[in-house]
Amino acid sequence: MRIHVYERLWLVASMILIVAFIATVTYGTVGLGITMVDDREETLSPGDIDEDERFEDPRIEQVGENEFEAYVVAMTFLFQPDPIEVPANSEVTFYVTSRDVIHSFTVVGTNTNTMVIPGEVSVMTVEFDEPGEYGIICNEYCGVGHHDMEAELIVVEEDEFDLTELSVDAPDTVEPDAEIELTATVSNGLIDDLEATVTVEIGDETFQEDVTVGGDESEDVSITVDADDLGEGDHDWTVTVDDYEETGTVSVASDTDENDDGSENGEDTTDENDASSTVEDRLS
Amino acid sequence: MTQLFVERFPDQARLVRLAFFNSFAAFGIGALFGLIQALHRTDVLRIVESPTYYTVLTAHGVFLVITFTIFFLVGLYQWAVTTSLERRPVDMRITKAWYWLMSIGTVIAGITILAGFLDDPPEVLGSQLSADVLFTFYAPLQGNPLFYVGLVLFVVGTWLAGVDWFRTWWAWKGDNPGARIPLPTFMVLTTMIMWYISSIGVAVAILAFILPWSLGLIDSLNPTLTRTLFWYFGHPVVYFWLLPAYLLWYIVLPKLSGGRLFSDPLARVVFILFILLSTPVGIHHQYLDPGIAEGFKYIVMTNTMFLLLPSLLTAFTVVASMEHGARQRGGEGYFGWLDALPWRNPAFTGMALAGLVFAFGGFTGIVNAGMNINYLVHNSAWVPGHIHTQVGTAVALTFMAGSYWLIPQLTGNRLVWRQAALVQVLLWFIGIVFMTNSMYRAGLVGVPRRTAEPQYAFEYDVGVGSMTELDFQLALGGFLLFISAMLFLAIIFMTWRNSESEPIVDGTIPPALSGPEDSPRVLDNLRLWIAIALVLVAIAYVIPLASIVTRGGLFGPDIGPFPVFTDPMILLEYGSKLIGMVVI
Numbered sequence A: 001m002r003i004h005v006y007e008r009l010w011l012v013a014s015m016i017l018i019v020a021f022i023a024t025v026t027y028g029t030v031g032l033g034i035t036m037v038d039d040r041e042e043t044l045s046p047g048d049i050d051e052d053e054r055f056e057d058p059r060i061e062q063v064g065e066n067e068f069e070a071y072v073v074a075m076t077f078l079f080q081p082d083p084i085e086v087p088a089n090s091e092v093t094f095y096v097t098s099r100d101v102i103h104s105f106t107v108v109g110t111n112t113n114t115m116v117i118p119g120e121v122s123v124m125t126v127e128f129d130e131p132g133e134y135g136i137i138c139n140e141y142c143g144v145g146h147h148d149m150e151a152e153l154i155v156v157e158e159d160e161f162d163l164t165e166l167s168v169d170a171p172d173t174v175e176p177d178a179e180i181e182l183t184a185t186v187s188n189g190l191i192d193d194l195e196a197t198v199t200v201e202i203g204d205e206t207f208q209e210d211v212t213v214g215g216d217e218s219e220d221v222s223i224t225v226d227a228d229d230l231g232e233g234d235h236d237w238t239v240t241v242d243d244y245e246e247t248g249t250v251s252v253a254s255d256t257d258e259n260d261d262g263s264e265n266g267e268d269t270t271d272e273n274d275a276s277s278t279v280e281d282r283l284s
Numbered sequence B: 001m002t003q004l005f006v007e008r009f010p011d012q013a014r015l016v017r018l019a020f021f022n023s024f025a026a027f028g029i030g031a032l033f034g035l036i037q038a039l040h041r042t043d044v045l046r047i048v049e050s051p052t053y054y055t056v057l058t059a060h061g062v063f064l065v066i067t068f069t070i071f072f073l074v075g076l077y078q079w080a081v082t083t084s085l086e087r088r089p090v091d092m093r094i095t096k097a098w099y100w101l102m103s104i105g106t107v108i109a110g111i112t113i114l115a116g117f118l119d120d121p122p123e124v125l126g127s128q129l130s131a132d133v134l135f136t137f138y139a140p141l142q143g144n145p146l147f148y149v150g151l152v153l154f155v156v157g158t159w160l161a162g163v164d165w166f167r168t169w170w171a172w173k174g175d176n177p178g179a180r181i182p183l184p185t186f187m188v189l190t191t192m193i194m195w196y197i198s199s200i201g202v203a204v205a206i207l208a209f210i211l212p213w214s215l216g217l218i219d220s221l222n223p224t225l226t227r228t229l230f231w232y233f234g235h236p237v238v239y240f241w242l243l244p245a246y247l248l249w250y251i252v253l254p255k256l257s258g259g260r261l262f263s264d265p266l267a268r269v270v271f272i273l274f275i276l277l278s279t280p281v282g283i284h285h286q287y288l289d290p291g292i293a294e295g296f297k298y299i300v301m302t303n304t305m306f307l308l309l310p311s312l313l314t315a316f317t318v319v320a321s322m323e324h325g326a327r328q329r330g331g332e333g334y335f336g337w338l339d340a341l342p343w344r345n346p347a348f349t350g351m352a353l354a355g356l357v358f359a360f361g362g363f364t365g366i367v368n369a370g371m372n373i374n375y376l377v378h379n380s381a382w383v384p385g386h387i388h389t390q391v392g393t394a395v396a397l398t399f400m401a402g403s404y405w406l407i408p409q410l411t412g413n414r415l416v417w418r419q420a421a422l423v424q425v426l427l428w429f430i431g432i433v434f435m436t437n438s439m440y441r442a443g444l445v446g447v448p449r450r451t452a453e454p455q456y457a458f459e460y461d462v463g464v465g466s467m468t469e470l471d472f473q474l475a476l477g478g479f480l481l482f483i484s485a486m487l488f489l490a491i492i493f494m495t496w497r498n499s500e501s502e503p504i505v506d507g508t509i510p511p512a513l514s515g516p517e518d519s520p521r522v523l524d525n526l527r528l529w530i531a532i533a534l535v536l537v538a539i540a541y542v543i544p545l546a547s548i549v550t551r552g553g554l555f556g557p558d559i560g561p562f563p564v565f566t567d568p569m570i571l572l573e574y575g576s577k578l579i580g581m582v583v584i
């Protein structure tokens, strides 16, 4: 075949260019040891998400010194959890799956970006050095509300980060001659111990107790108040642990008016007021 | 001056005109929808509700990259085969059959999409008549079965067109034993070989999985599998759009420049490379997909980079041919010859500008192909930026420019408003520069594509310029493009009506400087190239597909359908269900 000299030169230059591109990309991926989104996770049917221990409760978990795992579920047209909070100076591995159609999990303006395909679990490890706030969006069309599908990613200062949960167990109504028992459960999702002060305010009284909650454990703090001391009527209570707060009301009432018609078995007093707070209703 | 095409082959000219008519009708609607999108996304003007935006976008995608491009292709190829072999089809009934199959398919799919605009679309075949699934129709988003039926008819029509052209060639070969395949026909046949190999993917995806599933015959499918089959077809389809433009660049542009094609052998090599490399690369659209191992992604990345070669070679040949033409016209100097090119001819200028945009867009394509940088741009506005420089301009503008040269030969009428035609191609160029500049830059700061309202609670971190400025450029560019499109349609319409005139166009194509005799005969051995292409496809796809099926099953890990409705009531219901879920 007759090829003009210039053509030959161009051909050689083109091949060099192509090989150079391949080399650059190879270095930029394999060379730097960056792992791509791939098939390392088993498939997971959308119907089994609620039974899967990672995704039944979408959340952040600490798995190592500065290592976290985030289990995220995408669905029309939201992400769970939202917001996603992680500490600065950490390495977070995101596991993302979809409940329905194909979505994406995209941290805007970064290369943290993956398709989220129902039946598959996408895995991505991201390093967060500095505190900051990012938008998370779905950038694959997923239906009529696609443009509303967004969440927040908050990278907080390392020492401000916790995985604390507070829940309180207290009665709704008690007889004037009974005792009010209130139990606050503080759980700590971090690996390190959590030193915290549990403050309970009820009526005019305030109780404080210091607790140390071990890594991945929870502690109960109970206080008991005589209903008599508070007197008849409604009494607000507040439990605070660090930035978390739970509130409720207990009524001290003799079993008269409302309960006259037969329910004398005192069941009312055992009605419980369960409250729990997670990151969502945290005080700012 | 030889006889015009319409005089030599009146029935063929009529068929080509019909195909172009469908193509341009789709182009007009598509352009209008493009303008609606540009104004909606930027919040300049929102004439539809945001959920309906996706009906618009589906129609924009399907009408432009399926109907407009492929009807132009079949028209152009019918012309190319007929003129270069100097013969009519063996059986004109087949020719009519493919034209009507494609047309009926388009109408069925088109009606299904447009029914999405109705407040209360009728029930057809067990589900609402609409298909807001965009042109990629990723399951488990589900459209009405008729949408898929329309697509299938359309694709079967194109297959039949290929058969038609192959038969014409076989008949010609019988009469001309031992002759080299004329270059335009060679290009047609190689394009169709590529198309047969690749469109199998989408045919299997639709016929084996998506269509039965939309009809309720099967309950579940494997979205990774149907998506992979889609992209098996989805990359080669971009060459199906591009190769007719290449045909015009190789065959017509050198002539318009006043010269001859530089090298016929190299043109053949280029088209063969497309047969070989177009298909085993589709997974590069799935770099971010879970369920596909990194190794497979790496293999397609290297294949993709090699796919640059035919385009780089084309750049050389096209520029060399233009330079030759310019020097024939008296051009001199290193760059001085550029002055001697016929810049006042809209057909030439349109193609030259299209080529320029294509070269730039090619570099953005390399960015997409880089499996690491892809993470930054995947599904951002960068991607429609790339789409509009490549198919939206390199291809579309070449088709428009080519029409200025072809339509007079197909109608026997003189091109009207030559000055306006020149303005038209320039306007397209300016419009695309604004629009894609905005899309590329917006994509880099993370603005997503395919989104009615890319305005969120957070602010984009626009380094240079501002979001307002980017939006302005998008709206302005979209507006200029729309005006340009309408001007094009008006010029074509008036030319078609301009029957009281004699065209001033010479349809003869001069032979290449270096003709087919300079190339080994093996280049014309199509069977060989098919065989090698199939081996490459097998290497790139057998293991990934097997792995997808073993992991997720042929019919997937129990994935239910998800019909898309734009009905606001249903939206409300969804909304309340969602709120319910969140509260729980």
Ligand code: HEM
Binding pocket: B030, B031, B032, B033, B034, B035, B037, B038, B041, B057, B058, B060, B061, B064, B065, B068, B069, B134, B135, B136, B384, B387, B388, B391, B392, B393, B396, B448, B449, B450, B451, B452, B477, B478, B479, B481, B482, B485
């Ligand atoms: C009047 C001229 C045009 C305008 C104003 C226009 C505008 C747009 C806009 C704003 C988008 C982005 C939509 C989004 O992602 O939300 C888009 C997408 C697109 N356009 Fe155009 N466009 C025009 C012409 C064309 C042409 C000529 C073609 C191809 C031949 C084309 C093919 C596409 C494709 C394939 C997409 C992506 C669709 C999708 O994501 O599903 N456009 N267009």
Ligand SMILES: [Cu+2]
Binding pocket: A103, A104, A138, A139, A140, A141, A142, A143, A146, A147, A149
């Ligand atoms: Cu989405």
Ligand SMILES: [Cu+2]
Binding pocket: B234, B235, B238, B281, B282, B284, B285
């Ligand atoms: Cu591609």
